[in-house]
Amino acid sequence: MGCGVGELAAHLAGLGYAVDAVDWSETALAEARAHHGDVARWVRLDVEGDDWEPLHPDGYDLITLRFVAAFLTTRDHTLHALGRRLRPGGVLVVITPLAADTPAERRGIALDENELAALNSGWRSTERHDTEGSAFLVLRGPHRNSPLARDTSS
Known part of the structure; x- marks a missing residue:
């Protein structure tokens, strides 16, 4: 939650985790995607205000x-x-x-x-x-x- 530009998400993916990288900022997620590619599933979500349906059930x-x-x-x-x-x-x-x-x-x-x-x-x-x-x-x-x-x- 709050993955920002994806450093921790990319690190965890490199350790073998399947990662849902969540952030409320589409700008941060775009930068994460550009820098780290598809190592994670980048999800735009405000954890306090949005429906959590996009999270893994x-x-x-x-x-x-x-x-x-x-x-x-x-x-x-x-x-x-x-x-x-x-x-x-x-x-x-x-x-x-x-x-x-x-x-x-x-x-x-x-x-x-x-x-x-x-x-x-x-x-x-x-x-x-x-x-x-x-x-x-x-x-x-x-x-x-x-x-x-x-x-x-x-």
């Missing part, structure tokens, strides 16, 4: 959000909805700059410790790995068949 083993979480307006809802798209054993990985290591004028692109802690809520297991001013959160379960994953808000 059988779910995913891995969903990544690289430098996207800070921009989500319904962060918890969106991450848990994505969690319901995971296959059993699948993981959702959130990669984000750390607010403490981000200059004040760029603070909007990063998450602080409270925001990071909130992302862990409702997952069966979480891991955090920090490196060079970024946090990597690895979130497992609930998957779409788990009672914890059922969306009762609609």
